[in-house]
Amino acid sequence: MxxxxxxxxxxxxxxxxxxxxxxxxxxxFQRGDRYWNGKPQPIGIDFSFDHAVAVYADGPGNFTTIGVVRPNPDNPYIQYVHTLFNERDTWDGTSAVLNDDNEFELExxxxxxxxxxxxxxxxxxxxxxxxxxxxxxxxxxxxxxxxxxxxxFREEEYQYRPIKPRSQYAKLLSQRRIRRLRTMVPKWFRSPQPNKLSRSGFVLSIFELVEQIKEVALQNNISITSAIISKPKWIHNEMEDLFDEACLLADIEVYEQPRDRAEMAARTAPEGGTVLLLDHGNYHLDLVHAAWDDREKAHKQRGSMGLKDMGTSRMFKQLTWHVLLGYMRNTNSTKDETNWPNVVGLQHVVQEVSVARNQLKFGTEWPQLLNISERDTTVNFTEPSGRVRTVNVTSQDVSAIEARYIAEISNNIRTLLTKRDKLDEYWTGVYEEFMKTNPMSKQDIQDYLRNGGSMEKLLGVVPHPKKDDSWYETVDSVIILDKGHDAEILRMAIEKALRPNGPNITQAEQEMCVPYYAIAARGAALRARDWISYYEASFPEYEEYELEDEL
Incomplete structure (x- = not known):
């Protein structure tokens, strides 16, 4: 050479x-290499429609709630979740939450x-x-x-060095600093904020909520570095990925896609059998029926029903109309005088009536000997002209509306649990009986339905067979996800729907002082423990290092 x-x-x-x-x-940014933040923590974070909860799981029955936070006044998280809820039945791809990802492309x-x-x-x-x-x-x-x-010609040894993914929304950190500075300025000096909703804005609102949780957890001497996330059922597809992005900005590693709240809550139910889950809030009610899967060692969804026109706000609106109609009757109001609620502000009227309802049910100022059914209170509304309208709200009004709401929930539960084969068999039999006495051709039936007729009215002349318990799926336990105030109403609806064979109460609800709003976070924390087991099986030497550190 x-x-x-x-x-x-x-x-x-x-x-x-x-x-x-x-x-x-x-x-x-895909999901990055796993374990870039070290050994997984048994922590679950549940994002509800108006708050977030973090729970630490030392074991299947040993939980510690390490953080419960609500969005700050300048955080539009609640608005984003409600907007996406209103779009839950939209299939054309349009959304009020603008896609501004092109402004946050990785350079x-x-x-x-x-x-x-x-x-x-x-x-x-x-x-x-x-x-x-x-x-x-x-x-x-x-x-x-x-x-x-x-x-x-050396043989290189493989070294596992996980790499943290890069977030395309890293620029949001500077926006958050500006927003925090803005909160320190008096309200009358603050510049107006943009009204448009965007994906980056949703990421920032989630991120701020996560940062609040981390701050509260630190007060409990826990630094959150990883977690399993649960989120509302109606946030899915690309929108649920934004929870990942927010956690990445907060330096929290998430090992899998965010799961539905009901799915995570089902992990707190006893193994085996079936479970009925009710996710209830201000404006929503999601019903889920799940059965135990021996292969997956978890409850898997068998049926679900998402209801848009339910929730606590529905009760408040019905109660408002109920007491207003009573006021109109008692005061002999003319047609011209019935518009005063719109003049005062209908939303304000609903809010004040809801406050009166909560005062009647949960107020502590009532005499101990006074029966709850005998309580009543008044609400005053002042018109722009100065006239004061005094509306009376009684416990009987509240009970009547709650009974109606209980019946509605009960009917929906029975609809969810109805066996499809029994339903098909039922309608087939009714149709055959109808055709014996009403010789209509298929063309006649099609014309009838095309002209606005309904099959229920058409077949209503035929005696329907009585439904029995064999028509419905079994329920071995029930889980209620609620802020707590309306949990008793939901229990009564379940008992009404499943009577006489009422469900058992889940292990999570049998414990004392277990908040309903923390159950989904507990289930997510249990799921996080599965990742710890997977990590220790993949890296057995980690336990040796831990033991050396302890020694």
Whole structure:
């Protein structure tokens, strides 16, 4: 080999060695390598429609609630969740939450763009150079020969070095600082905020909620670095990925896609059998029926029903109309006088009536000997003209509306639990009986339905068979997700729907002082413990390091 050629290969080989020391920095956000934040923590974070809860699980029956937070006044999280709820039945892809991802595209540095091209040829060049230089180094002493051969043909040991993914929303951190500074300024000096809703705004609102949870958890001497997330059922597809992005900004590792609240809550139910879950809030009611899967070792959804026109706000509106109609009758109001609730502000009227309802049910100022059914209170509304309207709200009014609401929930539960094969068999029998006495052709029936008729009215003249318990799926336990005030109403609805064979109460609800709003977070924390088991099985040496640290 010529000396000049040999020297050239040596120089280029040295450059190749230096290039091999440069780390590969190019990465795009998928989910990143797992465990970039270390060993998983048994922590679950549940995002409800108006708050977030974090729970630490020391074991299947040992839970600690480490944080319960509500969004700050300047955080539009509740508005985002409610907007997405109103779009839960929209299938055309349109949304009031604008897609502004093009403003947050990751900007790759020059070395990121060209690293794959640069890093591909050093290996090939090293192999070629080593082959050319091998005859030259064989002439040297054994030590030099060994050093050269060990470098060129060494077997590299694999080292697990997980890499944290890069978030495309990193620029939001500066916006959050501006928003925090804005809260320190008096309200009358604050600049108006943009009204449009966007994906980046949703990420920022979730991020601020997560940061609140982390601050509260630190007060309990727990630093959250990883968690399993549960979220409202109606937030899915690309929108649920925004929870991942927010947690990434907060330096919290999430090992799997966010799960529905009901799915996570089902993990707190006893193993085996079936469970009925009611996720209830201000404006929603989601019913889920799940059965135990021996292979998955978890309850799997068998049926579900999402109701838009339910929730606590429905009761408040019905109660408002109920007491207003009573007021109109008692005061002999004319048609012109019935518009005063709109003049005062209907939303304000509903709010004041709801406050009166809560005062009647949960107020502590009532005499101990006064029966709850004998309580009553008044609400005053002042019109712009100065006239005061005094509306009376009684416990009988509240009970009547709650009984109606209980019946509605009970009917929906029975609809959810109805066996489909029994339902098909039922309608087939009714149709056959109808055709025996009403010889209508298929064309006549189609014309009838096309002209606005309904099958129920058409078949209503036929005696329907009485439904029995065999028509409905079994329920072995029940889980209620609610803020707590209306849990008793939901219990009564369940008892009414499943009577006489009422459900058992889940283990989570049998314990004392267990808040209903923390059950989903408990289930998510139990799911996080599965990841700990998976981690310890994948890295058994970790336990040895832990033991050495303790010693």
């Amino acid at each position: 010529k000396p000049i050629s040999c020297m050239l290969h040596c120089i280029l080989l040295s450059c190749t060695v230096l290039l091999s020391l440069v780390p590969a920095v190019a990465s795009s 790759e540095a020059w070395i990121d763009k060209n690293w794959s091209r640069v890093s591909s040829w050093p290996g090939r060049f090293t192999q070629d150079s080593c082959s050319r230089l091998l005859p030259f180094f064989i002439k040297f002493k054994p030590f030099i020969q060994f050093t050269f051969i060990n470098f060129c």
